[in-house]
Amino acid sequence: MGLSDIKARIAKAEADAGREPGSTHLIAISKVQPNERVEAVLNEGHRLFGENKVQEAEGKWPDFQARFPGTEVHLVGPLQSNKARRAMELFTAIHSLDRPKLARSMARLAQEIGSCPDLFIQVNTGEEEQKAGIAPADVDGFVAECRDLDLPIRGLMCIPPVEETPSLHFSLLAKIAERNGLSGLSMGMSGDFEEAISFGATHVRVGSAIFGERVYD
Template identity: 35%
Template structure:
């Protein structure tokens, strides 16, 4: 659907030093995505491969001319890997060795090295995907030899709290920062519309914001 952009917030977040804004464009029309990119957003995120596949031909040229990167931020199913590698510049949700190997193999076939992030199940929640915090270093060491993926960071989805209790996410973001100190990866992708301000305080240098960017 077409939406109005919250230009003030977008420009404010783009002006933050050492912060990468990923504009989440799930359920957002191609026309609105173009507006977002023209405003200066250099990274967009999608969680549904089929939906993005339909929009992609309409925005492909602008993505290329504006050097805007596409991020896959949803759970990646094995049978969707080929399409994901074709459509996206970054896959933020590597959560198993099987998926890492599949992404690597599909990238090799396309002659590309794709940027990826390890998804961390920071709240040990059964309903969420990701590597448990205590296993992240071991998991990194297991997949780092794959030659067609480039591990650039860690990503998490913190447990959900009501917006006025978003401070409760602090301890989870602190844990992510501690885990990354062992690996020293470039990006810590954490914080969404409800809690991005807390994530930034705790060391996030990449945030994934959707709803707040649109009014």
């Protein structure tokens, strides 16, 4: 497996679903990956990456972005309010807006900074107690609240429960997004991204299938 294989599978999934070629953005999840592996993928021409932690991204991406212009990094992991300012300065998009307090913090910071990354609201489609995200029944109200704060909400994100059929969650997320006039759907990972594309995913997240198994200290 590798970058070219994943891109070929995405292209086939788009074609099978009758989707516009290139309408799915591949986020290469580079968390806990050695810099040499990340650089190898950059050298292949890929320019969209995802990180789970602000601190790890701080230590890795400013240098890479200086050397590889046009590189975007998205935050796909949970965000603490006290790290919101740095995250808003580091990332092109944040996929884990998951609570009103964070939305209010980001709105205030956006005024101070003068800009704001694209934002995806994390939806807890499985209503799992241990998982972050807005409950499906509360998403409409939260989208309206974020819009009142002038936040740039681009779409919704979900991580389906591991023991459930992901298509049910992809379908639910797509329906919620459609009724709220949101075009972005951040859903699908290594094991199910082709299925996610068939339900309209605009951003899929793939890590070890591109870089190899993660290296933990």
